[in-house]
Amino acid sequence: MTDKPDWTGSRLRVEIGPVAHGGHCVARHEGRVVFVRHALPGEEVVAEVTEDPGGGFCRADAVEVLRAAEGRVEPPCPLADISRGPDRCGGCDWQHATGEVQRELKSAVVTEQLQRLAGLDWPVQVRELPGGLLRWRSRARLVADPSGRAGFRAHRSHRVIPAEDCPITEHAAVDAVTSRRWRPGTEISTAADSAGEVHVAATDRRPRRRGAAPVSRTVSGSGVAREVVADRSFDVAAQGFWQVHRAAPETFSEVVARFAAVPDGGVAWDLYGGVGLFAAALAEQTGPDGHVLLVESSRGAVADAQENLGDLAQVACLAGKVERMLGDDTLSDPDVVVLDPPRKGAGREVVSAITDRRPSRIVHVACDPAALARDVGLYGDRGYRMTALEAYDAFPMTQHIESIALLEPAG
Structure with missing residues (x-):
């Protein structure tokens, strides 16, 4: 052999x-x-x-x-040019395709994953968000190469491709990083918020003393981003989680609210709730006589959510892992559950705990088509069927897709 x-x-x-x-x-x-x-x-x-x-x-x-x-076009970024061979930035996957073709490809991916992993014949059409293909990204992460130049890693590699610009990122956010030199190996995060402030933080992964922990420092900005959605302000740590596409938070909040349709005076759960984006929309539906429970593992995000939603007495925010919190029998059974799990999806334990409470609606937000399909299959095993799905190109030029599914009891 x-x-x-x-x-x-x-x-x-x-x-x-x-x-x-x-x-x-x-x-x-x-x-x-x-x-x-x-x-x-x-x-x-x-x-x-x-x-x-x-x-x-x-x-x-x-x-x-x-x-x-x-549908093939010249990539707008030189770091995605085919002549560079494998020496290309790993951040973008589809710069060589028109926006229409990109969305067609992403639609095919979601459709195939649902058929293969969930057994659903559900043709998907990925929708465009406002803003076009470029300069939509308000947050980015870069790293310094051995000479101190900021850049992005190559695909499936730790090798850094130096960059002077990133055409999918807002000018202010990327310029604040690429306009200076850094200590080699430094990881840099940058965020341009709704108020126009740019927040840059640097984490040194190569500490000067053996055994010392990585050190993070604020380079510019206050470190607290102020975002505005539907006339409500949200404070969020500049390095914390927030949708990177400028148009995504308001669009997704509207879709989640439309799918949720929580009755006046009802009970809603917002799992993996972050700083309160979806909880705010749910609270509008329940009114002051209802109840919204936000569960989030990040204590910092929960503290921000409590501040952001402090005027909404019907909202309670709990810090803890969703898997553990759902085992609390003292929690009121929800009419509606909204969840926005990490990229790996919710998984069997969480899906089982949610469906045990028999909510009338489950609104599931997913940023990975395979994880979405696996979770939809798990809901199916527990007596829930997908009745609506909207998918959005919230990450143009890349492979990533955001999907929002509505699940209701079958039969």
Whole structure:
């Protein structure tokens, strides 16, 4: 028995097949699957293999387009140019496609994941958010290369690609970082808030003393971002969680409220509630005689939520892991549950705990199509069916998609 050859560094001429979850398309060569980035379905390309684990698949980057698909465009960022080969920024996946094609590809991904993992035949149309393909991002994370220049990591690598600009990020946010030099290895976060203030923080992952913990420091701004959604102000730690697309918070809040439809005087749970964005919308529906319970594991976010929603007496905020808090039998059964879990999804334990309470509606927010589909399948096992789904291109040029699903008792 002979070992399979390692194709790393090889250049393959391949026909590009369908899009797959993960920001790449599927090709085949000599009986093996090749996951090709920076290509489009229907193209013929030369792909350079970047990673070969030795099994039935390998990973590659398109380095030459022999036959282009309709919808291919020149990337607006030089760090995404095909001529750079594997030496490209890993932040964007689809800069070589028009916005329409990007949304078609993302629609196909969500549709396929729901069919494969949840057994649902549910055609999805990913919707566009206001603002276009560029300068939509209000928050970003960069890292300093060995010479102190800020940049982004290459795909599936710790290697830093220095950047003077990032066309998908607001000018003020990126300029505040790329206009100066940093200690090598420093991780930098930047956020431009609704009030126009830019907050930059730096974390030194290479402490000067052996055994010392990483040190974070505020470089500019107050460190507390002020965001405004539907005439309500939200204070959130500049390094904390907030939707990065400028138009996303208001759009998602409106969709969540529309799907939730909490009755006046009703009870709603807001799980993984952050600083209170969705809880504020739910509180409007319940009115002063209702009750909204926000659960969030970050104590800092809960403190912010309490300040942000301090005028809403019907809202209670609890700090703790959702899995543990849902086991509290003293909590009132909810009419509606809203949850916005991390990228990995809610999982069996959380889905079971929610469905045990038999809410009339569950509004599930997801930023990963595979995790969404797995959770939808779990809801199905517990007697809930998906009755509505809206998906949004909240991360143009990248593979990421935000989906909001409504689930109701079956039958």
